[in-house]
Amino acid sequence: MARSVLQGYRLKTNAMTAQPTPSDLHPVDAEYMRQANRWAMTARVRGNRPFGAVVVSGTGEVLMEAYCNTTETGDCTGHAETNAVRQLSPKVSREVLARSTLYSSAEPCVMCAGAIFWSGIRRVVFGIDAVSLRVFRGELSEQRDAELSCRDVFAASPHEIECIGPVMREESSAPHIGFWKT
Numbered sequence: 001m002a003r004s005v006l007q008g009y010r011l012k013t014n015a016m017t018a019q020p021t022p023s024d025l026h027p028v029d030a031e032y033m034r035q036a037n038r039w040a041m042t043a044r045v046r047g048n049r050p051f052g053a054v055v056v057s058g059t060g061e062v063l064m065e066a067y068c069n070t071t072e073t074g075d076c077t078g079h080a081e082t083n084a085v086r087q088l089s090p091k092v093s094r095e096v097l098a099r100s101t102l103y104s105s106a107e108p109c110v111m112c113a114g115a116i117f118w119s120g121i122r123r124v125v126f127g128i129d130a131v132s133l134r135v136f137r138g139e140l141s142e143q144r145d146a147e148l149s150c151r152d153v154f155a156a157s158p159h160e161i162e163c164i165g166p167v168m169r170e171e172s173s174a175p176h177i178g179f180w181k182t
């Protein structure tokens with residue numbers, strides 16, 4: 001799928017909810033979102049928090065797939081998006097990164113939004129949003145996140161970072177059902 005297909009593609013939103021409906025999501029974006037969600041389930045099966053990410057080039061090549069491996073590695077920075085960026089950025093040029101899309105099963109946290117900024121990736125599609133995710137995370141302190149939207153981080157960037165989400169909320173919520181401690 002050529003970059004030109006997705007470049008500048010904007011989701012239509014439902015005027016009542018301001019949420020994109022599944023039929024408005026580009027089929028290519030939907031396909032890679034499903035892939036990111038599958039990696040979230042892989043993370044969970046392996047004992048980690050259920051998050052996944054996929055990076056796709058502007059020419060439709062899957063450049064990197066990653067999942068959250070904080071429990072497996074003991075590395076608190078091992079989030080899916082940061083893992084994807086860390087592994088990918090030494091391997092490809094800034095130009096390739098600038099034309100790539102990062103798909104994340106959930107809204108990137110502050111750290112991952114920062115990693116995406118530093119990578120130069122300029123398009124992000126995410127599943128469940130951080131506010132909805134907090135319902136699953138609950139009130140336990142070790143499960144709470146820093147409550148700053150990735151959009152606030154991206155808005156501080158001197159280059160534009162297109163951000164689409166939440167999308168496919170039901171599918172993106174599935175990995176979290178019954179996972180978080182209450």
Ligand SMILES: [Zn+2]
Binds near residue numbers: 108109
């Ligand atoms: Zn993160």
